[in-house]
Amino acid sequence: MSVLNSIEENLNNVKELINSIENTADRVNNSVSLVAVSKQHSLEAIMKVFNAGHKVFGENRVQEGLRKFTGIKETHTDLELHLIGPLQTNKVRDAVNLFDVIETLDRPKLAKEISREIDRTGKKMGLLIQVNTGEEAQKSGVSPGNFDGFFKYCSEDLNLPVKGLMCIPPVNDEPAKHFALLAEMSRRYKLPYLSMGMSADFETAIRMGATHVRIGTAIFGEREKVD
Ligand SMILES: *Cc1c(COP(=O)(O)O)cnc(C)c1O
Numbered sequence: 001m002s003v004l005n006s007i008e009e010n011l012n013n014v015k016e017l018i019n020s021i022e023n024t025a026d027r028v029n030n031s032v033s034l035v036a037v038s039k040q041h042s043l044e045a046i047m048k049v050f051n052a053g054h055k056v057f058g059e060n061r062v063q064e065g066l067r068k069f070t071g072i073k074e075t076h077t078d079l080e081l082h083l084i085g086p087l088q089t090n091k092v093r094d095a096v097n098l099f100d101v102i103e104t105l106d107r108p109k110l111a112k113e114i115s116r117e118i119d120r121t122g123k124k125m126g127l128l129i130q131v132n133t134g135e136e137a138q139k140s141g142v143s144p145g146n147f148d149g150f151f152k153y154c155s156e157d158l159n160l161p162v163k164g165l166m167c168i169p170p171v172n173d174e175p176a177k178h179f180a181l182l183a184e185m186s187r188r189y190k191l192p193y194l195s196m197g198m199s200a201d202f203e204t205a206i207r208m209g210a211t212h213v214r215i216g217t218a219i220f221g222e223r224e225k226v227d
Pocket of ligand 1: 037039060198199200216217
């Protein structure tokens with residue numbers, strides 16, 4: 001995964017690594033879905049990954065997602081796009097229209113707007129609740145202590161298709177304990193999808209039950225430093 005490799009080589013290496021971790025972790029083959037995180041990368045780079053046969057991508061901003069993916073999605077209905085960054089309520093209409101999975105459901109007002117938009121359009125989509133496992137003030141996600149009430153509000157009151165959980169561990173903490181907490185919550189609430197693990201820690205995440213790993217740098221290389 002060095003800068004000397006092409007994006008296609010990186011993609012292959014990551015896929016092979018995921019397969020071998022699945023094997024050693026006694027996970028079913030291909031049970032882990034790779035979300036190629038293309039934020040801050042060009043359409044040209046995205047097309048290299050797409051043309052290599054990979055169809056699942058993640059973006060963290062609605063406007064950037066619209067700009068890069070509207071065209072490709074019109075002609076390729078098999079492309080699956082995940083929103084992995086915070087969503088403002090005034091962007092819900094665009095987000096529901098463009099994305100197939102929103103991984104960052106995290107507050108009642110947002111849930112209500114998404115529900116209204118799904119009812120209005122009939123859009124079929126997956127929703128994951130983001131959990132702020134480290135209870136960091138600056139990070140989005142529902143805190144573990146508020147999860148139960150929020151989950152019931154989404155799934156029972158609004159009847160939203162909540163399929164799983166997502167987390168981003170604190171940068172300076174051991175990711176394993178956050179993955180363990182998220183995995184435990186997904187078992188308790190019988191939620192099949194578990195989105196956890198990025199370039200630096202996806203091996204640990206897969207061992208702990210991730211069904212989706214969100215990998216950017218290991219495929220596309222370093223991003224220009226913006227956030
Ligand atoms: C950017 C981002 C990723 C990918 O991070 P890498 O370290 O580049 O693999 C994964 N998840 C989220 C939520 C992100 O914002």
